[in-house]
Amino acid sequence: MTELMRTVALTKRYHANDEEVAALRGVDLAVERGEFVAIMGPSGCGKSTLLHLLGGLDIPTSGEIHFDGRRVDGLGEAAWAVLRRRQIGYMFQSFNLIANLSVADNIELPALMAGHSSREARRRRELLTRQLGIEAQAVMPPGRISGGQQQRVALARALINEPALLIADEPTGNLDSHSTRDVLGILRGANERGQTVVLVTHDPNVASRADRVLRMRDGLIVGESRLEGRTPSSDLLQALVTVED
Amino acid sequence: MKYPLLAFLATGPAHGYELKQSYEARFSPFRPAVNVGQVYTTLQRLERDGFVRRHGVVETGEAPARHLYEITEDGRGALEVWLRAPVAGVRLREDFFMKLVLARAAGLAAPAELLEGQRTAALQELHDLNELLLAPKLQDLTTQLLIEGAVLHLQADLRWMDLCEERMTQEEVP
Structure with a gap:
């Protein structure tokens, strides 16, 4: 596998109430092409800050970010916008849907901005809304649908340009177990088609679908679990039930 | 093994081999297969305790003949007590x-x-x-x-x- 993204000694400090807060204190992270990486950690550990920097939504205090063979941490907003339109899909925790556009228009917009025809944009949107079970909501404005549905709209929007990298901040945060499974299915599907996924989650069930689970604490990556994507034998079931005879 | 057999017998008399099959049909992916000897040993113990009794023989034409077992009132009582007793779980690794x-x-x-x-x-x-x-x-x-x-x-x-x-x-x- 080849490397898609890498950070070197990435730091981020904020000023809040005259106090300096170190949100990231030197993160070295390498993500392979086609990898599925989950980041976990307590709130305030810096995981959302890291995603923001990887998606170019915020500027690092120091350190480097490399994406697809070039250094991108010094890029301006416009260059990041192009990158996000074509190569990096970003799914926000707060969805950031446009209130006066329909669900369908919200999802199709990035495809149109990337230069696809309206017909192609509609084809892709219809496929995604069908997979995510939000076809019926297509004509509605985002404000009229549930939080869980908005989340799926945000995911569809992030995926519509088939980005090389999908970054998702708590993609299943508001979902019940059934919808969580749908969203995970979509993420796995995207990953199996070769898209790289980096997500933040507090749900170990979601993290367990990744190739690699990173743990952050106090602005640093402190642990890593590599998981085998094996198909377990059904013998595993026998270990689940112990009976006293 | 004891209570599952009583539970199967609570629906009607059966012989050992049928009980083995019922057990496997219910629990097959997550419990290992049982051998028929284990079933008969358990039935003998249940009989000794007065929870089951023999209920004639099935003529299969094969030797040995298969004994049918049925559950007794005491057996039903024991099954009921077991079934309704809450179970303490394993709380930690x-x-x-x-x-x-x-x-x-x-x-x-x-x-x-x-x-x-x-x-x-x-x-x-x-x-x-x-x-x-x-x-x-x-x-x-x-x-x-x-x-x-x-x-x-x-x-x-x-x-x-x-x-x-x-x-x-x-x-x-x-």
Whole structure:
């Protein structure tokens, strides 16, 4: 596998109430092409800050970010916008849907901005809304649908340009177990088609679908679990039930 | 083995081989197969305790003839008591808890290192269970509920490990 993204000694400090807060204190992270990486950690550990920097939504205090063979941490907003339109899909925790556009228009917009025809944009949107079970909501404005549905709209929007990298901040945060499974299915599907996924989650069930689970604490990556994507034998079931005879 | 056999007999008389088949039909993916000898030994014990009695013989034309068993009133009583008794669950991975306590007390290893290994194992197990949940041949309700139960237990284990790490590191770095 080849490397898609890498950070070197990435730091981020904020000023809040005259106090300096170190949100990231030197993160070295390498993500392979086609990898599925989950980041976990307590709130305030810096995981959302890291995603923001990887998606170019915020500027690092120091350190480097490399994406697809070039250094991108010094890029301006416009260059990041192009990158996000074509190569990096970003799914926000707060969805950031446009209130006066329909669900369908919200999802199709990035495809149109990337230069696809309206017909192609509609084809892709219809496929995604069908997979995510939000076809019926297509004509509605985002404000009229549930939080869980908005989340799926945000995911569809992030995926519509088939980005090389999908970054998702708590993609299943508001979902019940059934919808969580749908969203995970979509993420796995995207990953199996070769898209790289980096997500933040507090749900170990979601993290367990990744190739690699990173743990952050106090602005640093402190642990890593590599998981085998094996198909377990059904013998595993026998270990689940112990009976006293 | 004892109570499952009583439960099957509560629906009507049966011989040992039928009971073996019923058991496997109910529990086959998640309990190992039983041998028929085990079933007969259990039936003899149940008979001695007065929970079942013989109810004639099935003529199969083969030797030896198969004895039919039926449940007695005492047997029904015992089954009822067993069925309604709440069950104490395993609350923690006790072996791991012991290692963690000993590692910390004797300074043998950093708890964080042990937690790291245990977390990886738990995440891998979660991964495997989620794969099983999707397996086409394991879609019946009993199996699905069993796996979902194990998934919830693992999630709780992982949360507990986070708590251990948080508290133990707080103490180490005042």
